[in-house]
Amino acid sequence: MGRGDWSFLTEKLERLFYPQVCSFCDSLIPEEAGGSRRYVCRACESDLPFRLNDEIYPDHAPFLLAVSFYYEEPLLLALRQLKFHGRTDFAPALATYLYATYRRLNLSCDVIVPMPLHYKRERQRGYNQAGLLGQALAELLRIPMLEDSLLRVRASGRQSEQRGREEKLANVQGIFRLNEDHIPVLSGRRVLLLDDIVTSGATMTEAGRCLQDAGIDVLGMACAAGGLRQD
Ligand SMILES: [Zn+2]
Numbered sequence: 001m002g003r004g005d006w007s008f009l010t011e012k013l014e015r016l017f018y019p020q021v022c023s024f025c026d027s028l029i030p031e032e033a034g035g036s037r038r039y040v041c042r043a044c045e046s047d048l049p050f051r052l053n054d055e056i057y058p059d060h061a062p063f064l065l066a067v068s069f070y071y072e073e074p075l076l077l078a079l080r081q082l083k084f085h086g087r088t089d090f091a092p093a094l095a096t097y098l099y100a101t102y103r104r105l106n107l108s109c110d111v112i113v114p115m116p117l118h119y120k121r122e123r124q125r126g127y128n129q130a131g132l133l134g135q136a137l138a139e140l141l142r143i144p145m146l147e148d149s150l151l152r153v154r155a156s157g158r159q160s161e162q163r164g165r166e167e168k169l170a171n172v173q174g175i176f177r178l179n180e181d182h183i184p185v186l187s188g189r190r191v192l193l194l195d196d197i198v199t200s201g202a203t204m205t206e207a208g209r210c211l212q213d214a215g216i217d218v219l220g221m222a223c224a225a226g227g228l229r230q231d
Helices: 003-017 075-084 090-104 119-125 129-141 165-172 180-186 202-213
Strands: 064-069 111-114 150-152 176-178 190-198 217-226
Touching: 064 090, 075 090, 075 129, 075 190, 075 217, 090 129, 090 217, 111 129, 111 180, 129 190, 150 202, 165 202, 176 180, 176 202, 190 202, 202 217
Parallel strands: 064 217, 111 190, 190 217
Antiparallel strands: 150 176
16 A cells, blocks of 8 residues: 555544534535545635735735735634634634645745744743644645744834834834754745734734845745735
8 A cells, every 4th residue: 555545544534533624613514525624614615805816915025925815704713713712723724725825826935934922922822823824834835844943032012003114114123033053954945934914014024034134035924814805
């Protein structure tokens, strides 16, 4: 038996013992012939606020920022559940959509670096939701994820109190430090930064700059949700 047969068998067994339920509505998801594992039923999926033709986030130079969903319900519910209520099953569910965005935009990166939380916040929560999303996406892309490449050395001020993009960028300057142990692994590889939500994008831009300053190639960034529909 080849490796492929084994993984096919393991997946079959997994589904037998753990039938897949929809992360949004808990209904059982029927297995689809030849389909990949689904985490969201078709009815709930049709309610999701996909950005689709608008997946490249505007005004985000110098980095490309790919965003799968608008920052609207019912996606906000999923992100809140993932972030505050331990519903870590939303990470692989949302990663399948980040994967689809990545493919649609023809991106090509070698390693995923999730946006770090301040260590105090991570200790309170017990996990970093961006790390969970990053791990799930890395598995789909079959590339590694490197957590802790960026260290958050201070919390930023409240973003909403600042006005323009320049002011927001100035406020986040110096909030990250690169983990120097990771430089040999990151060198020569294209990095995709990953986060759950983007607002102004200033924090991600600062993270990208922190990597670039050390000579690391940042392909761009990907986020599950950001922006509102313009209609
Ligand atoms: Zn559902």
